[in-house]
Amino acid sequence: xxxxxxxxxxxxxxxxxxxxxxxxxxxxxxxxxxxxxxxxxxxxxxxxxxxxxxxxxxxxxxxxxxxxxxxxxxxxxxxxxxxxxxxxxxxxxxxxxxxxxxxxxxxxxxxxxxxxxxxxxxxxxxxxxxxxxxxxxxxxxxxxxxxxxxxxxxxxxxxxxxxxxxxxxxxxxxxxxxxxxxxxxxxxxxxxxxxxxxxxxxxxxxxxxxxxxxxxxxxxxxxxxxxxxxxxxxxxxxxxxxxxxxxxxxxxxxxxxxxxxxxxxxxxxxxxxxxxxxxxxxxxxxxxxxxxxxxxxxxxxxxxxx
Ligand code: Q46
Ligand code: ZN
Ligand code: ZN
Numbered sequence: 316x317x318x319x320x321x322x323x324x325x326x327x328x329x330x331x332x333x334x335x336x337x338x339x340x341x342x343x344x345x346x347x348x349x350x351x352x353x354x355x356x357x358x359x360x361x362x363x364x365x366x367x368x369x370x371x372x373x374x375x376x377x378x379x380x381x382x383x384x385x386x387x388x389x390x391x392x393x394x395x396x397x398x399x400x401x402x403x404x405x406x407x408x409x410x411x412x413x414x415x416x417x418x419x420x421x422x423x424x425x426x427x428x429x430x431x432x433x434x435x436x437x438x439x440x441x442x443x444x445x446x447x448x449x450x451x452x453x454x455x456x457x458x459x460x461x462x463x464x465x466x467x468x469x470x471x472x473x474x475x476x477x478x479x480x481x482x483x484x485x486x487x488x489x490x491x492x493x494x495x496x497x498x499x500x501x502x503x504x505x506x507x508x509x510x511x512x513x514x515x516x517x518x519x520x521x522x523x524x525x526x527x528x529x530x531x532x533x534x535x536x537x538x539x540x541x542x543x544x545x546x547x548x549x550x551x552x553x554x555x556x557x558x559x560x561x562x563x564x565x566x567x568x569x570x571x572x573x574x575x576x577x578x579x580x581x582x583x584x585x586x587x588x589x590x591x592x593x594x595x596x597x598x599x600x601x602x603x604x605x606x607x608x609x610x611x612x613x614x615x616x617x618x619x620x621x
Contacts, residue, residue, distance in 0.1 A: 327531050330568035338535045345532050349381050349520050356506045358518040363474035365389045365518075368464060369415075369425070371408030371541040373533045374479030376415050378521055380536060382477070383420050389477070391416070394463050395429035396456060397437020400546035408541045419538060426471075428463050434619065445621055451547050455618070462615040465605060468515035475516040483526040485519070486571045487556040489578060502589040505579070512597040513606040525571070 316325040318337035325335035336344055352358070359365050367382065369375040369391040382389035393412050398404045409427065416423050431437040436444070438459060442452030468476050485504070492500045510516040521529065533540055548554065563570045581587045597606035600613035607613035612620065 326535070327528070329525075329528065331525070331564070331572055332569075341531065342535055345524070345528060346381050346385050348523055349378075350385055352506070352523045353518075353520050356518070358477070358507055358520060359387070359475050361386050361388070363388065364472060365475050365477050366392050366426075366464070366468045366471065366473040366515075367477045368460075368479070369393050369412050370479075371411035372479070372544075373538070373540040374481050374484075374521060374526070374529045376411070376479075376538050376540050377529045377532045377536075378477060378479040379415070379423070380419055380538060381532070382520070383423060390424040390426060390471075390473075392426045392464060392467055392476075393428075394460055395427065395431070396459070397429075397431045398439060398452075398545060398547070400439075402543055402546065404541075404543060404546055407543070411539060411541045414539055419536070426467055428467065430459060430463075441618060445618060453547055456547075458614055458618070462603075462605060462613070465513075465515050466603075469513065469605075473515065475518045477518050477520055479521055479529070480519045481521040481524045481526050481529055482571060482575060483557055483560070484553070485522055486560055486575050487553045489575060490556050490560065491552060498589040502582075511594075513599060513604070514597065522575070523572070 316328060316335050317323070318325045318340055319333075319335050320340045321337060323337040323339075326338050327341055328335045334344070365382065365387055367375065367379045367389050369379055370393070379389055379391050391412060393409055395409060396405050399406070412425060416425050431440075438452045438456045441447075441459075442455040445455070447455050464476050467473075489501075489504060491497075492504065506519050506522045508517040532538075560571055578587075582589075595608040597608055599605065600607045600616055601611045602616045603613060605613050605615070609617070
């Protein structure tokens with residue numbers, strides 16, 4: 316298999332882009348794809364400080380790496396959730412982030428917030444003691460991550476929080492939301508969520524990157540990452556949709572990309588519109604000052620009340 320650019324040995328065949336690339340040309344293509352996405356959706360500029368949410372997995376570490384290599388001021392943010400489940404998940408994932416800094420980007424800044432150390436309880440303990448989530452701590456986890464990320468982004472003067480959500484993630488969520496006609500979610504699913512009333516801007520520079528491309532990038536760049544998924548992600552509906560979509564992609568290369576991009580285009584052009592675009596008003600929580608739609612206390616502060 317030959318590289319479409321130089322005729323050298325190709326290491327990846329991307330049927331959806333009709334491209335086969337050698338490792339050098341792939342790394343170059345990958346960076347320019349991310350760069351084009353950042354520019355197209357006006358995510359941030361090189362003058363901005365960006366906070367990358369890192370989990371020790373391939374997507375977030377690949378994102379952090381490519382942003383630094385293309386000259387962005389990207390700092391990492393790791394939240395210790397205290398998930399062990401017999402495999403030491405959180406400890407291992409923090410270790411991967413630290414290793415990334417030591418090996419790949421020694422000048423990079425990594426912010427670490429450990430939930431149990433700072434607030435007294437881990438995510439699984441919180442979910443158990445507050446009886447939330449029927450055995451799965453994901454709703455508590457999401458709440459905790461959003462709160463801490465927002466706090467660090469706001470206090471540190473970051474222009475945006477960048478997450479490693481890739482095309483496969485976005486398409487799986489899009490399919491799930493479409494099958495259930497979740498108008499509210501469909502109206503908000505986007506590469507950029509603008510800042511408002513104390514909520515930091517959120518951006519997804521990997522929305523055009525297939526999961527296997529992010530995996531190939533980490534492999535070629537020699538980035539070690541945690542292979543295990545969070546133990547609580549097993550058997551999730553999103554994973555089921557990902558499998559379905561992989562079968563579709565196999566039959567029809569580019570199907571995922573088309574589904575996602577055409578959705579964005581149609582919505583932008585006003586060809587499809589969703590009810591429920593009305594956004595609830597936000598006001599500052601009396602305890603932490605972070606925005607909330609609820610009463611005086613935000614959902615995060617209420618967690619510690621009960
Ligand atoms: S929400 Fe749930 Fe994830 Fe938190 S508990 Fe694990 S699977 S990490 S994205
Ligand atoms: Zn080449
Ligand atoms: Zn609060």
